Amino acid sequence: MHHPKINNKFHKHQLFLEDSKLAKFVPETKIFSKKNLFSFIEKNNKIVVKPSMGSLGKGVIFITEIGVEKYELLLLNKKKYILGQTNLFIHLKRRESKHIPNIIQNFLSLATFSERPIDLRYIVQSNNFDWVVTGKYAKIAKDGYAITNFTNGASIFSVEDALKKSDIKNLRINDLLTSIETITIAASKCLSKYFPNNRIWGFDIGIDKSGNIWIIEANSAPQIKGFLELEALKPMYNTIETYKRKYKKNT
Ligand SMILES: Nc1ncnc2c1ncn2[C@@H]1O[C@H](COP(=O)(O)OP(=O)(O)OP(=O)(O)O)[C@@H](O)[C@H]1O
Ligand SMILES: [Mg+2]
Secondary structure (H helix, E strand, C coil), X not given: CCCHHHCCHHHHHHHHHCCXXXXXXXXXXXXXXXXXXXXXXXXXXXXXXXXCCXXXXXXXXXXXXXXXXXXXXXXCCEEEEEECHHHHHHHHHHHCCCCCCEEEEECCCECEECCEEEEEXXXXXXXXXXXXXXXXXXXXXXXXXXXXXXXXXXXXXXXXXXHHHCCCXXXXXXXXXXXXXXXXXXXXXXXXXXXXXXXXXXXXXXXXXXXXXXXXXXXXXXXXXXXXCCHHHHHHHHHHHHHHHHCCCCC
């Protein structure tokens, strides 16, 4: 079974929605269209428009309605203001790639550390019997950015360290860590039904200020160089590499 088209954010999102264990952990997501854009803004006030396939954070636009038909856009660390619904739609439509349709998501009020959003990277690998979390770290956005991509200047911390620094209310760190592990493993199993040859997944996991867990995205070929940023993460880097060598797909 091979579904090349399914390897994009929107389709992986649909697969999670169809899984009763995972549906509540994915943000509301729609294909970009004029109708969806304005019904989303009306409902959520703050939304995210982004390409349905990897952009390393470059195409991710945060949109807030700050007055009647007055919009503030944040792209990387640049703000821009647009007046009028039609102008907003035209602006976003022009930026959309011909080949990679955009999606719209409600904005997740991610946990922050001195106003910089935090998200978590979890690496899950198969040892032919089980799915195992082999590495994890936290990314804290560069000052002025809402995206937490490492390639856009985010700082890397251990997950425990970042959660302790964060503004999550009533944090129960051990319960949270157990839940994230359960969810990322369930998500790997869900994806493995559609991508049977894929032995590694990298998840971007958001935690909002109330401590709710969100699957932001699942990457089928995650970069792992972030694990070389901190001495404390290097053992995870080695574990990930060992898994890659040891558990090659048996074709
Ligand atoms: N709905 C959202 N609410 C809040 N922040 C978001 C949301 N979607 C994305 N972000 C932030 O933007 C970052 C980049 O988004 P995402 O991972 O979806 O796209 P990408 O990094 O451009 O794609 P890829 O990782 O495939 O290159 C996330 O790591 C997160 O920090
Ligand atoms: Mg990403």
